Amino acid sequence: MDLSREQKRDLYRFMRSNRVVEEKLVNLYRQGKVVGGLYRSLGQEATSIGTAYALKKGDIVGPLIRNLGVVLVMGYSPRDVMTQYMARATSPSGGKDCNLHFGDPDRGVISPISMLGALVPVMAGIALAGRMQKKDIVTMTWIGDGGTSTGAFHEGINFAAVQKLPLVVVVENNGWAYSTPFRKQTAAKNLADKAVAYGIPGEQVDGNDVLAVYAAARRAVDLARSGGGPTLIEAMTYRMKGHAEHDAQAYVPKEELEEWRQRDPLERYARTLVESGDATAEELAAIDRAVTEEIDREAEAAEKSPLPDPAIALQNVYAKPSSEKEPVVVRKQS
Amino acid sequence: MSGAPHLGGPDPGSAGKGQTTYVDAIRAGLREEMARDERVFLLGEDIGVYGGAFKVTDGLIQEFGEQRVIDTPIAETAIVGAAVGAAMMGMRPVAEMQFIDFISCAFDMITNFAAKSRYRTGVGVPLVIRGPSGGGVHGGPFHSQNPEAYFAHTPGLKVVQPATAYDAKGLIKSAIRDDDPVLFFEHKFLYRRIKEELPQEEYLVPIGKAAVRRSGRDLSIITYGAMVWTALEAAKTLEAEGIDAEVVDLRTLFPMDEETVLESVAKTNKAILLHEATRTGGIGAEIAAVLSERCFEYLDGPLVRVTAPDTPVPYSPPLEEAFLPNSEKLCRAARALAAY
Numbered sequence: 001m002d003l004s005r006e007q008k009r010d011l012y013r014f015m016r017s018n019r020v021v022e023e024k025l026v027n028l029y030r031q032g033k034v035v036g037g038l039y040r041s042l043g044q045e046a047t048s049i050g051t052a053y054a055l056k057k058g059d060i061v062g063p064l065i066r067n068l069g070v071v072l073v074m075g076y077s078p079r080d081v082m083t084q085y086m087a088r089a090t091s092p093s094g095g096k097d098c099n100l101h102f103g104d105p106d107r108g109v110i111s112p113i114s115m116l117g118a119l120v121p122v123m124a125g126i127a128l129a130g131r132m133q134k135k136d137i138v139t140m141t142w143i144g145d146g147g148t149s150t151g152a153f154h155e156g157i158n159f160a161a162v163q164k165l166p167l168v169v170v171v172e173n174n175g176w177a178y179s180t181p182f183r184k185q186t187a188a189k190n191l192a193d194k195a196v197a198y199g200i201p202g203e204q205v206d207g208n209d210v211l212a213v214y215a216a217a218r219r220a221v222d223l224a225r226s227g228g229g230p231t232l233i234e235a236m237t238y239r240m241k242g243h244a245e246h247d248a249q250a251y252v253p254k255e256e257l258e259e260w261r262q263r264d265p266l267e268r269y270a271r272t273l274v275e276s277g278d279a280t281a282e283e284l285a286a287i288d289r290a291v292t293e294e295i296d297r298e299a300e301a302a303e304k305s306p307l308p309d310p311a312i313a314l315q316n317v318y319a320k321p322s323s324e325k326e327p328v329v330v331r332k333q334s
Numbered sequence: 335m336s337g338a339p340h341l342g343g344p345d346p347g348s349a350g351k352g353q354t355t356y357v358d359a360i361r362a363g364l365r366e367e368m369a370r371d372e373r374v375f376l377l378g379e380d381i382g383v384y385g386g387a388f389k390v391t392d393g394l395i396q397e398f399g400e401q402r403v404i405d406t407p408i409a410e411t412a413i414v415g416a417a418v419g420a421a422m423m424g425m426r427p428v429a430e431m432q433f434i435d436f437i438s439c440a441f442d443m444i445t446n447f448a449a450k451s452r453y454r455t456g457v458g459v460p461l462v463i464r465g466p467s468g469g470g471v472h473g474g475p476f477h478s479q480n481p482e483a484y485f486a487h488t489p490g491l492k493v494v495q496p497a498t499a500y501d502a503k504g505l506i507k508s509a510i511r512d513d514d515p516v517l518f519f520e521h522k523f524l525y526r527r528i529k530e531e532l533p534q535e536e537y538l539v540p541i542g543k544a545a546v547r548r549s550g551r552d553l554s555i556i557t558y559g560a561m562v563w564t565a566l567e568a569a570k571t572l573e574a575e576g577i578d579a580e581v582v583d584l585r586t587l588f589p590m591d592e593e594t595v596l597e598s599v600a601k602t603n604k605a606i607l608l609h610e611a612t613r614t615g616g617i618g619a620e621i622a623a624v625l626s627e628r629c630f631e632y633l634d635g636p637l638v639r640v641t642a643p644d645t646p647v648p649y650s651p652p653l654e655e656a657f658l659p660n661s662e663k664l665c666r667a668a669r670a671l672a673a674y
Contacts, residue, residue: 096454104455104457110422123419129424133423156416158412159416162406
């Protein structure tokens, strides 16, 4: 493991930020300030952050709605996320799209669409372009256990494998696709096995152990960067909340939730850091305080941000604006 | 192609030397753009070594190599998805659908990823998706369709359909240079049936500009693609009967050149909307709406659609002939409208 003490603390700070931003968003949601649904990644923070942290500047990611940690690692701010959720003009999508649907290739992030699996072939295309442009780009994308059932997931990985493209596909197996359990999603024993069918390496990892996740991601990223093609990582984790904030997840067995609560990735990592001597409990508490203060400030600024001007609704459909005005009626001259 | 429903058009045997077919014109356009701009690359099924099912890309892998002419798995979602990703990175991908019918397999990538990207995130997706559409060759329900209306209905896309070799070359070049996703619908019936002499010098045909193929004063036939030839054939028949038809070739279906259409109908005061695609929700319905909204006072008769009926494309020659619009059906409609 080549992580420095600083980097290990950095991982912790990102995980704490991920969690606190969401807690703040829950408050805003309950106050009716979030427009639309709120999608939590509680209990999955280690997967997002451990994987994204294995990338370097210039690499490009395609995160999904539960990958708040990924966009934080890629340099987006808590304010960006909160203005998105509140549909503000100052949000990265300017109010055009919701939640974590934003991105900019120049900042290393490709925006997802809601159709699951769609990012896989698109990220393969990003990697293909990177190779054509002789750029050192590794691409990474995330998908849930449910998303692996889509055709796009299959087509994208297969294409990337044939072309030996630098693409890392992280399957976050959190047990649930909305209300559908893993056993109704696939007859496969595990999802890492699917890699065999594509002729690429597949690896299962404890998704709630951020250091293990980082190590697995790092192996995959290094392989991709050296021309070894794609890797499929299956991170075993658990969705601790419903599909979205409205969903009380009554379909989830209570004992299963309790079992996974014991494996909370953030508490677990805090213990690891203290035990290994990489941080003291006081130092971690100081990080927690700093993160909370920062996010309070960010939330305040986000709440003060304006909503978009309605005129923007008609803009930017095409590169060159067409005549987005009322059509002229041709009248006979009398 | 004996027994093929007659779509009209010049006799393939009548062309002289130095003339370029529709299929060769598309290839010439692709080759020029690939030579001009190294960001341009092609991907699709069997387009490299084999040269494409219709040989549109024949010889290009030899000229540009397999990095720029990519034979892909049978996976339209991956083909268009990879093209979307590459386009976001500043490349200029041209994706082939072996038959345009298979474009449905990539519907999400086109309508949800490519079409909405600029609007949602400010990231343009300058890709071209091209392939053979249309019937008349007994291809059956899955090798004969005209799916352009689905895409003209999707904001963010541009849709073009050339009727001539000149336009095929000029429009594919414009499509590749366009900063937005362009769907380029070729007509397979035209590939080797029409030819013309093309200029030696480079030229472009602008997206969004229609062309008046025949000037007339009694009624306007607004059409595109292979049906332009059907309209011209019908116009000849009608002329002998004293009906002077104008033929407008839209060339671009979205953004539509409404001004040229309006100018024509304001002159003739009657319009037939002709297309090979099925009727309901088709391009003809849209033109009818535009004419009704924008030049109602000029209309001296009902807006008449001549289209395929609302059925799948049948396979057997007599069935397909019954399905496809042709000169005879068009003339019948034109006579009735002229007499209105």
